[in-house]
Amino acid sequence: MANTHPLKPTNIFQRLFCVTISPLPSDPGSFAVDGDRLTIRLDRARELEPVGGALRIEDPLLPDRVLVVHGEDDQFRAFRNRCACGGFRIDPVPGQEKIRCCTPMQSTYDYAGSPLSRTVNRSLDVLPCSRAGTTLTVDVGLLREPAPHLRKEASRPHP
Numbered sequence: 001m002a003n004t005h006p007l008k009p010t011n012i013f014q015r016l017f018c019v020t021i022s023p024l025p026s027d028p029g030s031f032a033v034d035g036d037r038l039t040i041r042l043d044r045a046r047e048l049e050p051v052g053g054a055l056r057i058e059d060p061l062l063p064d065r066v067l068v069v070h071g072e073d074d075q076f077r078a079f080r081n082r083c084a085c086g087g088f089r090i091d092p093v094p095g096q097e098k099i100r101c102c103t104p105m106q107s108t109y110d111y112a113g114s115p116l117s118r119t120v121n122r123s124l125d126v127l128p129c130s131r132a133g134t135t136l137t138v139d140v141g142l143l144r145e146p147a148p149h150l151r152k153e154a155s156r157p158h159p
């Protein structure tokens with residue numbers, strides 16, 4: 001991976017403390033929440049400008065936290081920011097089309113939210129999003145449902 005990637009991989013010590021590499025918004029005016037709609041102004045959200053960038057949105061108006069990713073394939077995606085096995089924060093994997101838990105167990109998913117590792121048996125919550133010019137709109141209605149790790153069917157516990 002080139003050193004110019006906007007996100008830096010974590011080391012084992014950072015993972016032990018669940019350090020996330022996806023930043024919070026530097027510009028509080030770069031997003032707005034209106035009911036089940038989260039709107040992001042891409043002209044102000046500098047964190048999402050480069051391919052591979054990401055942005056965490058953790059706002060009291062949202063039912064749960066959101067991770068927005070400018071993927072390695074140059075597409076924007078949004079996820080409930082909770083790993084499907086234990087609910088910890090997730091991050092994009094720098095230089096790869098993957099999403100991964102910030103903890104040492106590192107459950108890994110593809111961009112569709114499907115698990116790629118044996119440490120997890122359910123999918124991430126992918127939030128529908130669409131882009132029109134410099135506006136990215138995310139439907140956050142799914143966040144009103146329990147997070148994947150809290151749903152009824154059994155999942156593998158986090159160590």
Ligand code: FES
Pocket residue numbers: 083084085086087088101102103104105106107119120158
């Ligand atoms: S919560 Fe860490 S691997 Fe799922």
